[in-house]
Structure formats: structure tokens, C-alpha cells
Amino acid sequence: MSRKKAARSKGGGAAPSAALPPAAQGPGRAAAAGPRGSATAPELPRNGGAAAGRPSLSSSGEFYDLAFKVMLVGDSGVGKTCLLVRFKDGAFLAGSFISTVGIDFRNKVLTVDGVKVKLQIWDTAGQERFRSVTHAYYRDAHALLLLYDVTNKASFDNIQAWLTEIHEYAQQDVVLMLLGNKVDSAQDRVVKREDGEKLAKEYGVPFMETSAKSGLNVELAFTAIAKELKHRSMKLPNEPKFKLHDYVKKEVRGSGCCRS
Numbered sequence: 001m002s003r004k005k006a007a008r009s010k011g012g013g014a015a016p017s018a019a020l021p022p023a024a025q026g027p028g029r030a031a032a033a034g035p036r037g038s039a040t041a042p043e044l045p046r047n048g049g050a051a052a053g054r055p056s057l058s059s060s061g062e063f064y065d066l067a068f069k070v071m072l073v074g075d076s077g078v079g080k081t082c083l084l085v086r087f088k089d090g091a092f093l094a095g096s097f098i099s100t101v102g103i104d105f106r107n108k109v110l111t112v113d114g115v116k117v118k119l120q121i122w123d124t125a126g127q128e129r130f131r132s133v134t135h136a137y138y139r140d141a142h143a144l145l146l147l148y149d150v151t152n153k154a155s156f157d158n159i160q161a162w163l164t165e166i167h168e169y170a171q172q173d174v175v176l177m178l179l180g181n182k183v184d185s186a187q188d189r190v191v192k193r194e195d196g197e198k199l200a201k202e203y204g205v206p207f208m209e210t211s212a213k214s215g216l217n218v219e220l221a222f223t224a225i226a227k228e229l230k231h232r233s234m235k236l237p238n239e240p241k242f243k244l245h246d247y248v249k250k251e252v253r254g255s256g257c258c259r260s
């Protein structure tokens with residue numbers, strides 16, 4: 001895979017600078033299809049769809065106050081689909097690896113500080129041949145979870161190239177988090193936690209290690225994103241500013257996952 005190095009923002013972070021039009025219907029939308037549900041999900045407004053205090057009803061019959069679109073990106077095989085299935089169904093897809101074709105999505109409603117937040121989670125195909133399909137979806141994403149596999153060095157080395165892509169196609173204010181997945185495979189680990197932390201710090205993005213197999217930090221990753229998006233869209237007077245980095249650091253430390 002030949003991709004350019006990521007361009008860094010002035011502040012040292014990886015905030016993408018391309019301001020693209022919101023809610024655009026990309027050509028990939030009609031072409032995309034996945035094994036779990038249709039890939040034509042409803043459009044979500046950029047502010048998360050807070051409808052003046054009126055809750056909406058999701059397709060699964062659940063009420064929600066806010067809705068956001070989250071995209072899972074990263075090399076093929078890093079565990080994006082497994083992470084989503086773990087979060088949505090609490091299960092692990094063991095056995096043979098079925099690579100995602102195009103793009104797929106699942107919805108989940110979380111309660112964040114008493115507010116029902118629907119995450120529409122888009123599971124993209126990591127394979128290079130589907131890249132043009134994925135590009136069309138970036139601009140509508142409110143948040144991106146960028147994954148690498150701690151047992152696969154190439155997937156870690158490609159993170160910079162993924163950041164370049166995000167910089168090019170996603171909204172400037174997209175919420176971004178880096179995840180090092182498959183930490184349950186301790187014996188096969190080739191990317192140290194410190195390397196993940198260092199890279200994330202370099203680009204100014206929150207970071208945690210996860211396991212779709214054991215479930216470690218899976219709920220936390222999505223909850224942290226949901227909290228950040230909720231706080232951004234519902235700024236209540238006198239409410240202290242939510243700091244995603246601090247929240248992630250505190251919760252990861254609390255989970256006891258990452259200190260060996």
C-alpha cells in the first residue's frame with residue numbers, strides 16, 4: 001500500500017483541514033452494500049439532530065434525543081467489524097475472517113448523562129479496492145475510530161497514511177480516536193502500547209488499546225465518542241467543558257488494561 005505521510009496541523013494534531021460540504025450524497029452510497037443490513041442509512045444533521053427537545057424514534061423502535069454518525073476505519077483485518085459486533089451484540093466473531101465488502105452500518109442507542117444518543121456506526125472495508133466507496137462517506141461522519149492491529153506492524157505503519165486520508169476527506173471538526181486492537185493476543189504483539197501512545201500524542205488524538213475478543217475498552221471507546229459529541233451539540237450553561245483526552249486517560253487508567 002503506497003500512501004503519503006500524513007500532513008500535520010499547526011498545533012501538532014491531526015485535525016483534518018478540508019472543509020467539505022455536509023450531508024452530501026456520495027456516489028458510493030448507492031453502490032455500497034454489506035452483509036449486515038442495507039448501506040443506505042438516513043442522513044444525519046451535522047449538529048447531531050437535537051430536535052428542540054423532542055425525541056425521535058429509531059428504526060429499532062428506540063427513542064433518542066441526538067444522533068451521530070461514527071465511522072470505523074483502518075487496514076483490512078484490524079478488527080473493525082468485530083469491534084462493532086462486540087459493541088452492538090456483545091459477541092465475538094471467531095473463526096474465518098470475512099472481509100467487509102464496501103460499507104455497512106449498525107445503530108446503537110446509548111444513554112449519556114441522561115441523554116439518549118443514537119450512534120449510527122459505519123463499518124468500512126479496509127481493502128484498498130473499496131477506498132473510493134469509503135471516501136464518499138467521510139464527509140458526513142461526526143466521529144472516526146481509526147484502528148490498527150497490535151499484532152500487525154504494517155497496520156500501525158499505515159496509520160499516518162490513514163490520517164492523510166482523513167485530513168483530505170473528513171470534516172475539519174471530526175472527532176477522532178486511535179485504537180490499537182487485539183491486545184488479547186499478547187504473544188503475537190509487535191506494536192508496543194508506548195508506540196501507540198507516542199503516535200497518538202504526536203497527532204493530538206486520544207488513544208486506547210482494545211480487544212474485540214475480550215471486550216476490553218470497546219464500550220469505553222464508543223461511550224467516549226458519544227460523550228464528546230453530546231457535549232459539543234448540547235452546551236448547557238454552567239456545565240464544565242468536556243475534555244475527551246482527559247476522560248479517556250482517566251477511564252483507561254481505571255480499567256486497569258494497559259499497565260503491565
Ligand SMILES: Nc1nc2c(ncn2[C@@H]2O[C@H](COP(=O)(O)OP(=O)(O)OP(=O)(O)O)[C@@H](O)[C@H]2O)c(=O)[nH]1
Nearest residue numbers: 076077078079080081082097099100126182212213
Ligand atoms: N485475537 C483477536 N482477534 C481479533 C480481534 N478482532 C478481530 N479479530 C480477528 O481478526 C480478523 C479480522 O477481523 P475483522 O473484524 O473482520 O477485520 P476488519 O477490520 O473488519 O477487516 P475488513 O472488513 O477487511 O476491513 C478476524 O479473524 C477476527 O476474528 C481481537 O480483538 N482479538
Ligand SMILES: [Mg+2]
Nearest residue numbers: 080081099100
Ligand atoms: Mg470488516
